[in-house]
Amino acid sequence: MSGTDGLALATRGLRKNYGSRRALNGLDLSVPTGVVYGFLGPNGAGKTTTMRVLTGLVHSDGGTVELLGKPFKRGDRRRLFEVGALVESPTFYPFLSGRANLRELAAAGAPVPAGRIDELLDLMGLADRAGDKVQNYSMGMKQRLGIAGALLNDPKLLLLDEPANGLDPAGIVAMRDTLKTLAGLGKTVFISSHLLAEVQVMADVVGIIAAGKLVREGPLKELLSLEGVVRVRVRPSLVDAAIKTLAPLAKAEPLAETDRDEGWLSVHLAPDRAEDVNQMLAGAGIFASGLESSADLEMLFLDLTGGNGSPDGEGTFVGLTGPIDGQDGGTPAGKGAAA
Numbered sequence: 001m002s003g004t005d006g007l008a009l010a011t012r013g014l015r016k017n018y019g020s021r022r023a024l025n026g027l028d029l030s031v032p033t034g035v036v037y038g039f040l041g042p043n044g045a046g047k048t049t050t051m052r053v054l055t056g057l058v059h060s061d062g063g064t065v066e067l068l069g070k071p072f073k074r075g076d077r078r079r080l081f082e083v084g085a086l087v088e089s090p091t092f093y094p095f096l097s098g099r100a101n102l103r104e105l106a107a108a109g110a111p112v113p114a115g116r117i118d119e120l121l122d123l124m125g126l127a128d129r130a131g132d133k134v135q136n137y138s139m140g141m142k143q144r145l146g147i148a149g150a151l152l153n154d155p156k157l158l159l160l161d162e163p164a165n166g167l168d169p170a171g172i173v174a175m176r177d178t179l180k181t182l183a184g185l186g187k188t189v190f191i192s193s194h195l196l197a198e199v200q201v202m203a204d205v206v207g208i209i210a211a212g213k214l215v216r217e218g219p220l221k222e223l224l225s226l227e228g229v230v231r232v233r234v235r236p237s238l239v240d241a242a243i244k245t246l247a248p249l250a251k252a253e254p255l256a257e258t259d260r261d262e263g264w265l266s267v268h269l270a271p272d273r274a275e276d277v278n279q280m281l282a283g284a285g286i287f288a289s290g291l292e293s294s295a296d297l298e299m300l301f302l303d304l305t306g307g308n309g310s311p312d313g314e315g316t317f318v319g320l321t322g323p324i325d326g327q328d329g330g331t332p333a334g335k336g337a338a339a
């Protein structure tokens with residue numbers, strides 16, 4: 001494959017159909033070595049299907065996969081010893097402890113050095129519950145045990161499908177630290193999520209897919225500088241005048257009726273352009289009484305995926321744009337978070 005030097009994972013033109021349903025439609029992913037890569041897409045976009053193809057759980061119908069610089073072909077499952085994965089929700093023996101489950105897993109695969117299991121239990125914050133039966137673990141604890149299992153062989157590439165599922169906000173922060181540590185050790189971490197806030201917190205590089213195709217890929221910082229929102233507050237009676245004044249610069253609108261009543265306008269503009277908004281309004285004799293800006297991956301996500309990316313109500317997570325309410329998929333801007 002051309003153009004894949006230095007990549008830990010690359011797919012080119014990957015296709016997968018389930019009967020007449022097209023799950024992957026020519027997917028090109030380029031995952032650099034040593035980063036946390038956030039693989040983002042709305043429900044049904046093809047994330048799990050991609051993970052299944054990458055781990056040999058299903059065969060693709062076309063295209064190529066390169067894992068750690070070498071082609072991954074049908075039947076090449078030995079290659080997967082270098083790759084750790086958590087794709088389907090992990091299955092454990094419920095009547096065994098977390099530690100015993102990891103021992104079972106280790107016994108079934110390549111040999112693991114002594115002390116490795118306790119090291120991993122510690123890393124995933126399970127040390128003090130390692131002796132408890134897995135049936136008494138919470139969902140988040142099972143998820144963390146699954147990740148410990150994926151790390152048993154000290155893989156260079158880690159593939160995790162929705163690793164933050166079932167984790168509380170503190171668990172997500174702990175997960176981010178763990179994944180960053182792994183990336184700092186030169187490992188590549190590929191995580192999928194349909195929740196933006198998670199990816200915004202965890203990833204260095206982001207790939208966004210919709211309907212089985214890549215729609216945007218790049219460093220998170222770069223993507224965020226492209227898309228954002230500047231919020232400006234003017235006298236409520238001047239809202240319409242302000243919208244007209246700003247029109248040559250960017251689209252401005254009150255996002256809700258309460259915004260209009262309070263004089264808040266959202267201007268769809270890169271976050272570093274707040275000054276321009278201020279200057280332009282002042283030039284028209286409209287003086288802002290409030291100004292804030294934030295990067296907004298959510299807006300980019302909704303744009304790129306055709307608005308089909310609403311979070312599905314799994315609770316409130318804290319991202320760069322402030323709390324994102326899981327019930328409220330339609331609000332483009334996290335209010336009140338200044339960048």
Ligand SMILES: Nc1ncnc2c1ncn2[C@@H]1O[C@H](COP(=O)(O)OP(=O)(O)OP(=O)(O)O)[C@@H](O)[C@H]1O
Nearest residue numbers: 018021023041042043044045046047048049050194
């Ligand atoms: N075993 C299957 N048989 C038939 N269709 C399937 C199967 N698995 C997935 N699909 C379809 O393939 C498409 C992609 O599904 P996939 O599970 O990869 O999406 P996803 O991005 O992981 O979504 P989610 O965020 O909900 O986990 C969907 O239209 C889905 O209905």
Ligand SMILES: [Mg+2]
Nearest residue numbers: 047048049161
């Ligand atoms: Mg999925």
